[in-house]
Amino acid sequence: MNAPKEAWITGIGIVSSLGEGLDAHWDALNARRVNVDEKRFAPYIVHPLAPVSFDAQIPKKGDQRQMEAWQRIGTYAAGLALDSAGVKGNQEILGRMDMIVAAGGGERDIAVDMAILNADAKGNSAPNFLNERLLNDLRPTLFLAQLSNLLAGNIAIVHGVSGTSRTFMGEEAASIDAARIALGRIESGQSDIALVGAAHNGERTDLLILYEFGDFNLKDKFDPVWARETHSGFALGSAGVFLVIESREHAEARGAKPYAKLTKVVTDLAQRKQPGAVTKSLETLWSKLGVPGDNGALITGATGVGPVTSEEKTFLRGHPGTAVRATGTSFGHTLETQFPLGLALAALSLSRGTLFPPNDPTGLEVEMSKPPTQIVVMGAGHWQGEGMALVEAIK
Amino acid sequence: MTAPRDKFGRPIVVVTGMGVVTSLGAGKTDNWKRLTAGESGIRTVTRFPIDGLKSTMAGTVDFVTVEPSSSTALTERLADIATEEALGQSGIGSKGDFPGPLFLAVAPVEVEWPQRLEVGRAVGKTDFGVNEILAISGGGKFAPYHHRFMFGSVAGYLAEKFGTKGSPISLSTACASGATAIQLGVEAIRRGETDAALCVATDGSVNPEALIRFSLLSALSTQNDPPQAASKPFSKNRDGFVMAEGAGALVLESYEAAVARGATILGVVAGCGELTDSFHRTRSSPDGKPIIGCVHKTLADAGMTPEQVDHINAHGTATPENDKMEFLGISAVFGERAKQIPVSSNKSMIGHTISAAGAVEAIISLLTLEHQRIPPTINYDIPDPAIPFDVVPNVARDARVTAVMSNSFGFGGQNASLILTREPI
Numbered sequence: 066m067n068a069p070k071e072a073w074i075t076g077i078g079i080v081s082s083l084g085e086g087l088d089a090h091w092d093a094l095n096a097r098r099v100n101v102d103e104k105r106f107a108p109y110i111v112h113p114l115a116p117v118s119f120d121a122q123i124p125k126k127g128d129q130r131q132m133e134a135w136q137r138i139g140t141y142a143a144g145l146a147l148d149s150a151g152v153k154g155n156q157e158i159l160g161r162m163d164m165i166v167a168a169g170g171g172e173r174d175i176a177v178d179m180a181i182l183n184a185d186a187k188g189n190s191a192p193n194f195l196n197e198r199l200l201n202d203l204r205p206t207l208f209l210a211q212l213s214n215l216l217a218g219n220i221a222i223v224h225g226v227s228g229t230s231r232t233f234m235g236e237e238a239a240s241i242d243a244a245r246i247a248l249g250r251i252e253s254g255q256s257d258i259a260l261v262g263a264a265h266n267g268e269r270t271d272l273l274i275l276y277e278f279g280d281f282n283l284k285d286k287f288d289p290v291w292a293r294e295t296h297s298g299f300a301l302g303s304a305g306v307f308l309v310i311e312s313r314e315h316a317e318a319r320g321a322k323p324y325a326k327l328t329k330v331v332t333d334l335a336q337r338k339q340p341g342a343v344t345k346s347l348e349t350l351w352s353k354l355g356v357p358g359d360n361g362a363l364i365t366g367a368t369g370v371g372p373v374t375s376e377e378k379t380f381l382r383g384h385p386g387t388a389v390r391a392t393g394t395s396f397g398h399t400l401e402t403q404f405p406l407g408l409a410l411a412a413l414s415l416s417r418g419t420l421f422p423p424n425d426p427t428g429l430e431v432e433m434s435k436p437p438t439q440i441v442v443m444g445a446g447h448w449q450g451e452g453m454a455l456v457e458a459i460k
Numbered sequence: 461m462t463a464p465r466d467k468f469g470r471p472i473v474v475v476t477g478m479g480v481v482t483s484l485g486a487g488k489t490d491n492w493k494r495l496t497a498g499e500s501g502i503r504t505v506t507r508f509p510i511d512g513l514k515s516t517m518a519g520t521v522d523f524v525t526v527e528p529s530s531s532t533a534l535t536e537r538l539a540d541i542a543t544e545e546a547l548g549q550s551g552i553g554s555k556g557d558f559p560g561p562l563f564l565a566v567a568p569v570e571v572e573w574p575q576r577l578e579v580g581r582a583v584g585k586t587d588f589g590v591n592e593i594l595a596i597s598g599g600g601k602f603a604p605y606h607h608r609f610m611f612g613s614v615a616g617y618l619a620e621k622f623g624t625k626g627s628p629i630s631l632s633t634a635c636a637s638g639a640t641a642i643q644l645g646v647e648a649i650r651r652g653e654t655d656a657a658l659c660v661a662t663d664g665s666v667n668p669e670a671l672i673r674f675s676l677l678s679a680l681s682t683q684n685d686p687p688q689a690a691s692k693p694f695s696k697n698r699d700g701f702v703m704a705e706g707a708g709a710l711v712l713e714s715y716e717a718a719v720a721r722g723a724t725i726l727g728v729v730a731g732c733g734e735l736t737d738s739f740h741r742t743r744s745s746p747d748g749k750p751i752i753g754c755v756h757k758t759l760a761d762a763g764m765t766p767e768q769v770d771h772i773n774a775h776g777t778a779t780p781e782n783d784k785m786e787f788l789g790i791s792a793v794f795g796e797r798a799k800q801i802p803v804s805s806n807k808s809m810i811g812h813t814i815s816a817a818g819a820v821e822a823i824i825s826l827l828t829l830e831h832q833r834i835p836p837t838i839n840y841d842i843p844d845p846a847i848p849f850d851v852v853p854n855v856a857r858d859a860r861v862t863a864v865m866s867n868s869f870g871f872g873g874q875n876a877s878l879i880l881t882r883e884p885i
Contacts, residue, residue: 109594131741164736168632169611170568175590182580183587193511195573196668200512203669205676209741209871213568213611213632218741218872227736227750230874231640234568235612235630242629246644253651270590274579275571277597279606332627334619448607449616450627 069252073316073323073459074412076150076309078142078262081396081406082112082302086145087413094410094421099395101287101300102268108284111267112302112397117141123223133171133210134303136219139264142305143220146260150309151321153224158319161228163259164217165247167240167401168232171211173271177202216264226260237366238332238450239263240404245330245452247310257315262307263401272301281370281447290369290393291378291427297371299447302397306405308412325412325456329354332452343376343445348383350453356441359386362420362433364411365443366403367391373445381429387441388433394424404452407442411456414440418458464716466730467763470650472884476723477550477711478823479542482810483519483704486541492827495835496856500688500809502702508668515680517687518666519704519811530572534664536614538707538816539564543622543660546709550723552656553623560654562624563644564615565637565661567815571609572667575602614662624658635775635870636734637661638708638818639878643732645712655717661819662707671703677742679779689839691812693776693805694783694851696844701777704811708819715884727826730863730879731762737873744785744869751789754875755865759793762879764863766794769801769879771834771859773825773866774849776805777812782869787847802859803849808838818868822878825864829882833858 079085082100083093102113119137122144123129129137147153152162181198209215214232221227231246233239240263250256276282276299283298310327331353335346363384367377381389392406399406414420420437423430442454466472480487483501484494494501501519510516524541526533553559579602583592607613615628633640638661645657674680681690681700692698718725735757737750744751759766775786791798806824813820828834837851863881868874 170570173570178576179589182577182593185577185580186583186586186588192509196509196512196672199669199672200676203672203676208673208677211568211570212634212871214634214870214872214874215741217736218874221736221738221873222741225738227738227873229734230633230736230872231644232632233629234566234632235615235628236610238612238627239630242627245627246629249651249653250647255647255651270594271571274590274593274597275606275609277594278602280598280600280603281606282598334616334627336620446612448610449612452627 070254071313072248072251072310072327073313074308074325074327075311075316075321075323076146077324077409077412078145078149078307079409080117080138080142081304082115083395084115085117091413094395097422097424103287106273109273109282110287110300112300113268114138114303128223131206131209132219135171135264135266136210136216138266138303138305139216140219140223142262142264143260143307144224146307146309147224156225158258159225159227162226163229163247163250163256164220164226165243165259165261166217166232167243167263168213168216168234169401170213172266172269174207175270236400236450237403237444237446238452240401241332241444241452244404244408244454245332248327248330251310251312258311260307260309262405264305265303265399265402267301267303267397267399283369289425290367290391291425291429293369297369299368299370299393299398302399304396304399304402304406306402306409308405308408323459324416326459328455328457330454334449335451337449343373343451344379346451347380350451354441354453354455356439356455359384361439362388362437363441363443364390364392364407366407367393368398368447369393370447373447377445388420389430404444408454408456411440411442415456415458472715473646473649473712473729474715474718475710475726475729475826476552476713476718477546478726478826479545479709480820480823481521481538481541482706482813482820483521484810487545488827495809495824496833498836498838498854498856500838502687502690502811504687513671514675514682515671516684517690517702519702520666521705529574530608531665531667532569532608535566535662536617538664538705539614539618539660539662542707542709543618546711550711552711557623558658560624560656560658561626561648562615562619562628563641563657563659564618564628564630565641565815565819566614566630567663567665568632569609569611571605573669575605618660632815633870633874634872635814636818636868636874636876637815638820639868639876641819642710642729642822642878643876646729646732649712649714655714657712659712659819660709661816663813663815664705666703666705674703681778691778691808692839693778693808693837694844694847694849695840696842698778698780698783700779701807702811704813706810706813706816706820708816708823710819727829728881728884730881730885731758732878733758733761734876737875742871743781748785748788748792750873750875751785751869752792754877755789755793758877758879764879764885769863769865771828771861771864772801772803773821773864774803774805775867775869776807778807783847787849799848800850802834802852804834804852805837806835818876822866822880825866825880828864829861829880832861
């Protein structure tokens with residue numbers, strides 16, 4: 066094999082509860098702003114999407130109507146990333162661009178579901194009842210708005226990204242693997258440029274129900290992620306994050322300005338039935354990254370749910386000089402989107418020469434006065450999947 | 461045999477184990493016997509009430525049952541059966557210790573109706589809203605449903621049981637998913653990241669809502685009687701696909717590693733390619749360019765010319781649109797040979813196994829190479845004059861086959877193709 070090619074992050078698109086675009090996010094993080102809605106789904110807390118004019122990236126209303134919220138959020142963020150990389154509308158590049166999307170599924174039609182459940186509770190359980198209601202009440206286009214691979218499909222239709230298209234699923238780990246595979250393809254020369262990211266709509270009762278099955282939802286009172294020891298849970302967040310990653314030579318040839326270098330992505334599937342498995346996995350991943358010393362920076366997608374967040378804390382206590390930032394406090398938990406969000410904020414911090422300030426009353430997050438040169442991005446899924454990436458400043 | 465690298469200097473990727481489950485049966489032996497006998501696995505659905513449905517047949521795998529029943533649990537079980545068979549044949553690693561990563565093609569997951577109804581009934585009232593559902597969802601009573609209906613649950617189970625290495629990747633590229641799983645495995649071996657990969661594709665999702673969703677898109681055949689005759693790829697009177705279940709598992713290895721451990725080589729994944737269609741969510745670009753580009757990319761990846769392909773295992777869903785576009789694409793690349801080369805659709809017999817199709821059909825392609833016999837396209841009584849393929853009508857055919865192209869074209873513009881050969885080229 067030839068020496069691996071260097072991969073640069075040359076485009077970042079973010080839309081979240083804190084706004085849209087890099088400057089808005091940078092300002093919000095520096096102001097330690099948090100946007101939570103404690104009323105709409107009370108007692109559950111969510112980080113709602115900031116007002117966004119979707120027309121700016123999805124000009125056709127017909128396209129917007131074909132999408133569920135999560136697809137609109139993602140297609141919008143993908144457009145921001147392509148703009149940021151300076152490749153929007155460049156058919157020559159878009160036609161050979163890799164796309165790896167990490168996706169869950171779309172929202173159900175809650176009104177239809179509740180009508181069926183209520184009728185069932187009233188004893189209407191004739192054999193044809195479910196069929197009849199679904200046939201009459203489901204909108205034909207809803208299926209396409211729910212299908213996992215149709216976020217990628219919509220990005221292809223709206224923005225013309227059409228080299229390859231792969232949708233990875235599997236909650237938090239899906240996007241860590243998306244970044245890993247994109248990097249592997251670029252390093253090995255299988256691809257020159259990739260669009261990688263995810264989108265999540267956290268304002269969904271069907272998701273609240275699903276996570277409530279496992280008692281994962283944060284209830285009643287918002288606390289920063291590290292301050293949920295006795296009050297564990299995640300607050301679902303809405304966000305879309307996409308990155309353009311390309312080989313250094315491809316970026317230089319077209320005069321693209323990089324935000325940072327994506328040096329390494331490593332992943333694992335710890336067998337969590339054993340206590341301590343996540344801490345051990347994170348230690349192994351850390352050593353695979355080859356980070357020198359413990360005085361760097363780390364952005365984690367820590368969820369705030371037990372026991373995984375406690376195991377993350379144990380790992381972090383073993384690296385006491387590291388300046389830690391948990392995105393869950395500011396953005397909520399955005400599942401597949403959390404890792405690309407971490408990569409985006411790492412690249413942004415490196416390009417601005419400073420790490421954004423801590424937002425943590427427990428003291429686990431500390432100030433970092435010197436400019437970061439390396440930032441580790443960490444993810445440990447709420448129920449499975451672990452991974453880390455090393456993002457470095459370009460000298 | 462040739463050097464362990466292909467003409468581009470990449471490790472050659474071979475198949476050393478295969479497992480398959482379809483509505484025709486479990487295992488390669490049964491499936492091959494029935495496929496070459498032209499048997500259909502399509503039947504009237506008995507798993508749930510079909511009252512009011514426009515399409516009442518499917519290629520369900522009824523001989524496998526799971527408790528508690530759910531499409532995701534069946535999907536997992538089908539993958540499990542196929543993987544056991546593939547690993548048994550390959551002899552790689554040891555029990556519970558597969559020396560490489562898992563790439564799993566799997567349908568998107570969500571809470572299903574039996575479970576949703578169970579939760580609704582637990583509210584204990586007759587007029588309730590979402591808040592009442594939420595109020596009784598926690599506390600551990602339904603905790604297993606969280607794990608069951610996570611997208612990563614099937615891959616997590618398989619990774620633990622078979623001891624695959626690293627983070628398993630679950631993927632969906634709609635009807636191309638099975639081909640994508642193989643492609644990811646090929647790419648990982650070519651990058652030198654691993655000597656072996658387990659590529660599994662599985663779909664057990666024939667349930668009322670899934671059937672109704674496809675029905676509402678007018679994608680399914682409504683020729684319910686007799687069910688065996690519903691799937692009519694390339695026929696003039698075709699009217700849609702038939703939903704089906706199944707799983708395929710392949711052990712991929714670098715040629716070098718396979719030879720070093722003395723494994724039997726079942727075939728070679730010579731090339732893979734994909735190209736996205738950005739025209740429409742469910743329809744192909746009318747000029748066929750993305751399909752043509754996909755086929756060209758696959759040939760280029762294999763370093764082969766169209767003349768070297770002597771059989772096409774078609775996507776052949778039997779929707780009016782797909783079959784027409786597949787002919788357009790193939791004839792643009794293969795020219796006059798498009799009318800001579802045997803083009804068979806397994807979906808005429810096993811239906812459309814959706815997420816599993818790409819892998820199931822790759823396995824059937826490899827069995828075609830092994831047996832030098834091409835399974836037929838059944839239910840071919842009224843040829844479509846607009847599609848002058850040699851579809852291997854109704855009866856299997858002995859033929860010299862050295863390279864098979866297997867096509868998968870799906871919703872969301874997902875096009876992927878594979879070229880499989882008996883020997884390294």
